[in-house]
Amino acid sequence: MAREWSDLFITSAPAHGAAAPQPESTERRRGMFARLRENLRKTRQALGAEIQATLFEEVNDETWERLEEALIYADVGARTTAQVVGQLEREATEGGISGGEALTVRLTELLAGIARVGDDHIDLRSKPSVILMAGVNGTGKTTTTGKLAHHLSRELGHRVVLVAADTFRAAAVEQLELWAQRAGAQFVRGPEGTDPGSVAFEGVQAGIDGNADVVIVDTAGRLHTQDDLMGELAKIRRVIGKQLPDAPHETLLTVDATTGQNGLRQAQLFSQAIPVSGLVLTKLDGTAKGGIALAIAGELGIPVKLIGIGEQLEDLRPFDADEFARALVS
């Protein structure tokens, strides 16, 4: 069943006397799956319906073509689609699998398998653990930072520091401050227009001094094609690394799922500038092309760790490939 928050994070004993995190109840997990299905409605209606119509009819050459079209339309990507449909066709024609039900189950497994790459945990055993957020403008860095802080602080009892290393816009700083208040997190900001590297430095120092568990550094949006700003991001990373060995322990790249294959390009160029350890795919609720969540990890070799399926607090979820594939197809 659904992957839980406690499966995503690798933690040592909960800090600061908080109660050990409780596994999510079966009922809550069912509710979460229903919500995931509901919020992925756009993709499910486009992809799921076509898959059902195709696989439950008489299977012939046209079946595989229609299936390919449906997957490519859902942004699963040409390479991944060819791989998955080719495999399913082989298994079906060489015997073994037949019937709409069995083919659908197998297709779901194959899609989920593509999306599982690398280590998709977030390791929080370093004290403090530093998470650096990066991504193109408006992809959901600040929202993800806020939601993540909320889970870490309110549900897991971690002491969290949020750092506004987006120093270009006053509104950006205020937006993060609001999230910090909601999450009960410490907030670090610098004067407007200061060097983001120096704010990141102050933030990590506050985390060390305050015995924090997690420091999350939110950065300004930047285009993957802006070399100077990509250089700035690399500098922020170096500053943090000099201050605390192995930091940042996690570098999360937010990708807006509605940008489709351009998101793939963004991820490629960001990971050339800085080592990206995980992807956050946001706005999956707003697109019929949610298949990108399954393809992007396979294409890049970088695990998707979190998905955004709406603007509410509970709409940030750890990514579970099996659950996601089922929510799309079934």
Ligand SMILES: Nc1nc2c(ncn2[C@@H]2O[C@H](COP(=O)(O)OP(=O)(O)OP(=O)(O)O)[C@@H](O)[C@H]2O)c(=O)[nH]1
């Ligand atoms: N529907 C939906 N909206 C989202 C999701 N994640 C973020 N948003 C919205 O997208 C908008 C931009 O989010 P931000 O978190 O401000 O994005 P950002 O990357 O910090 O933006 P900049 O700092 O300007 O680069 C906000 O209106 C969010 O509420 C999601 O998963 N689904």
Ligand SMILES: [Mg+2]
């Ligand atoms: Mg922001």
